[in-house]
Amino acid sequence: MKMFFNLFTGMGFAFSGFKLISQPGIRRFVIIPLSINISLFAVAAYLLITRFAQWLESFLPDFPDWLGWLESAIYWLLWPLFSLMIIVLIFYIFTFVANLIAAPFNSLLAEKTEAFLTGQPLDSGPSFPLWKNIIKSIATETGKLFYLLRWFILLLLISFIPLVNLVAPALWVIFGAWMLSIEYLDYPMGNHGQNYKQIKNQPMNDKSRSMGFGFGVFILTSIPLLNFLAMPASVAGATALWLEQEKQTSG
Numbered sequence: 001m002k003m004f005f006n007l008f009t010g011m012g013f014a015f016s017g018f019k020l021i022s023q024p025g026i027r028r029f030v031i032i033p034l035s036i037n038i039s040l041f042a043v044a045a046y047l048l049i050t051r052f053a054q055w056l057e058s059f060l061p062d063f064p065d066w067l068g069w070l071e072s073a074i075y076w077l078l079w080p081l082f083s084l085m086i087i088v089l090i091f092y093i094f095t096f097v098a099n100l101i102a103a104p105f106n107s108l109l110a111e112k113t114e115a116f117l118t119g120q121p122l123d124s125g126p127s128f129p130l131w132k133n134i135i136k137s138i139a140t141e142t143g144k145l146f147y148l149l150r151w152f153i154l155l156l157l158i159s160f161i162p163l164v165n166l167v168a169p170a171l172w173v174i175f176g177a178w179m180l181s182i183e184y185l186d187y188p189m190g191n192h193g194q195n196y197k198q199i200k201n202q203p204m205n206d207k208s209r210s211m212g213f214g215f216g217v218f219i220l221t222s223i224p225l226l227n228f229l230a231m232p233a234s235v236a237g238a239t240a241l242w243l244e245q246e247k248q249t250s251g
Helices: 002-021 031-059 065-118 130-158 164-190 196-201 204-222 230-250
Strands: none
Touching: 002 065, 002 204, 002 230, 031 065, 031 230, 065 130, 065 164, 065 230, 130 164, 164 204, 164 230, 204 230
């Protein structure tokens, strides 16, 4: 029961990010991440609208004419599975690219959000030139990509195994939520010298809250127009969630 409560609590942090990014001391740090997100998600939406049917057909097997009845049955059985897989894949690719480009600005947004919530400036140690922060951010994002790629390959294989692939849609959603929680919690954690790998070592209560946060972000990125604000709101929400987890751990 507590795990389900933590899941919903984590989702709440994702939506609370909208209130945070509207605060006067934070708004100006949202402009660049927002611009990047709007541009890339507009491209993702265009590709889904214009190429979705073509990509879906490429996943479905071809049958001879005399097995047309079987093709129709398989089409309606597998259509939801491959549709979900394509949507998750496209939106994660564009989320990754958007976060890769915006990583230095997202770290700054997380820093300002933390300062707003705690009332204290972040002691982040010595400052580095922007180009060094960009290189560091690219290295971190690439590391996250390889960490998540192995699970993506496993899920892709499961998606093509008869009967087993019936649970694949649920697994894709869970996978998407977990990778989104890792993606955004890494910003406040990175500001304190931690990284995404330490999320795996969280207590179960914190993991369930992190997963709930990922589900919230997944919902935000799936709603047209609202998904343009999803990245900066998720960075702010992740910062609030991480601060809460740290307070409970230290308490």
